[in-house]
Amino acid sequence: MPRTSRIQRLRDLSVEDRRKSVADAAGLDLEAIAAFDPAHGLTAALADHMIENVTGIFGVPIGVATNFVVNGSEVLVPMATEEASVVAAASNAAKVARVRGGFTTSSTAPIMQAQVQIVGIADPEAGRVRLLEAREELIALANAQDPKLVEFGGGVRDIAVRLVPSRAGTYVVAHLQVDVRDAMGANAVNTMAEAVAARAAEIAGGKSLLRILTNKADLRLSRARAVFDADTLGGPDVVDDIIHAAALAEADPYRAATHNKGIMNGITAVVLATGNDTRAVEAGAHSHAVTSTGRYTSLSRFEKDADGNVAAVLELPMPVGLVGGATKVHPAAQAAIALLGVRTATELAEIITAVGLAQNFAAVRALATEGIQRGHMSLHARNIASTVGATPEEVPAVVARLVADKKVRADHAEKVLAELRAGR
Missing domain, CATH: 1.10.8 (Helicase, Ruva Protein; domain 3)
Incomplete structure (x- = not known):
């Protein structure tokens, strides 16, 4: 049976029968997603190795969004959330999108950045240039910390140096730009930053202070686009109202905050289900919503295409991984990855972005028609x-x-x- 994201009347089944139907639709043995059953999921003993002072486990419902087609492939999407209507809304939006072929996605390389703050430099401009002159030395020193990453085609791609004026003086801040491959990358880039800090400070003529990644992951972007058919939506008047609703989010930060929260309803649910860092993804997303002028705006853009349909796009940082962290430890996260069928962190990031766009469209459509309630x-x-x-x-x-x-x-x-x- 070919993989499909279309499962009829899934909501009418029992929890156990839904799990079996989802496994069948994904072409998996039921055992592959058995960890979605609390009886076979995360144990207290395993949780005790994940964080400190464990006293129990807090359960979050995991639902499966249906109807998704991403880059021509059928995708079933696990979503961990406590908020009613999120899974249903994403599934409904994906059903509309598949009329016009579903979601198309793309990404930049998986580049994460670590910052090394250097203080007390008498000549910051000259210090910046001295660091750039030492680029090859610093890259080699950083890459020596993670030969396995380099072996897999990753490692430091470049070093950028910024001057950051502050009320306490001007800091020289070196950025290590690291291709982290299929990892989220925090541990790798932090280790590299720690390793180069002393030498960078010596070259710049100051003292190193902070040595840590930035969650403003604006070099690691994922994009999704879809066309939502005008006739399926109810005609040109509905399309116009959807465009007006989205335009308000572009222009007004008060509306943009709620508009973007709707995007994150979908994104955070998949990030959590796959054992990735929800706080890192949310920090990167909201920082990306601030323009160069300092104005907060919507992450997505809705337009009317030449045929009168809604053409929607979403682009944002998506620092997620398949190796390291809870993704490799949490049984339900492993089951979620199996259900998605992804092989790379880039695939995962792009599916998550598509879900964010679907969730966003569902909310805007509801607001522009029947109301969200x-x-x-x-x-x-x-x-x-x-x-x-x-x-x-x-x-x-x-x-x-x-x-x-x-x-x-x-x-x-x-x-x-x-x-x-x-x-x-």
């Missing part, structure tokens, strides 16, 4: 129903009433549940 609150109502004690058999009836009454609140849910039980 209709779909969101119907799913939120399930949480409310469970909170007030509805059994799995009672939840559908309680949810239907909450949505119909437009009162998705715990007090109303208690009333509805009491009426339901009294009427039996």
Whole structure:
């Protein structure tokens, strides 16, 4: 059976049957994603080796977004999130995108940067040039720290040197620009920065201080684009309203913050599911949303193409990896990677970016048409129903009433549940 991201009525199955259907659709043995079952996932003993002072494990739901086609390939996307409607919204947007071929992606090389701060230099301009003259020496010293990375085709590609004025003086800041291959890269670039710091300070004529990567990973970009069919969306008026909604996010930082949060709803869910660093990715994304003028704006751009469809693009830093960190330790992260079927960190980064664009489009479309609350609150109502004690058999009836009454609140849910039980 060929791999597919189209699974009919997945939401109507039990959790166990969904897991089997997803494994079948991905061409995997059920054992490959068994770690999605809490009984076979992360144990307290394993968690104790990951962080300090472990006292237990905090569970997050893992759902699977369907309908994704990325660069012509069918992709099932694991998403770890507590927020209702995220997985459904991404799946629905991907279904619209596949009408016009799905998502097309591309990336720059996986370049991460580490900064070496040098203080107390009498002649900062000359110090900057002295460091650039020593480029080959510093690159060789850095690469000697990780011969395995160099063997796999990575390593330092260049050194840039910046002067950074501050209230405490002018700092000379050297940037090691490192191709980290399939790693996220933090450990590799930090080790290199530590190794070259003393020599760089000696050359520049000052003292080294900070030696650490920057999460402004603007040399490691991933891009995704898709066309959302006008007829499928409901016609030209809907397209125009979507364009207007996106344009506000470009122009207004207050709207842009929420617009970009919608993008990160999708991105963070996949980053978390695959055991990558959600804070690093979010820091890089939001710093990338600040223009050279210092204005915060939307990460995505929506336009109307020549045929009247919505053409959407997203470009942002995506520092994720397949080697090192929790990705290689956490059983559920390994299962997520198997489900995605990716072989390189670049593939993973591009799929994550496509999910971000899908999530973004779904939110903007909802805002420009029915409003965000209709779909969101119907799913939120399930949480409310469970909170007030509805059994799995009672939840559908309680949810239907909450949505119909437009009162998705715990007090109303208690009333509805009491009426339901009294009427039996």
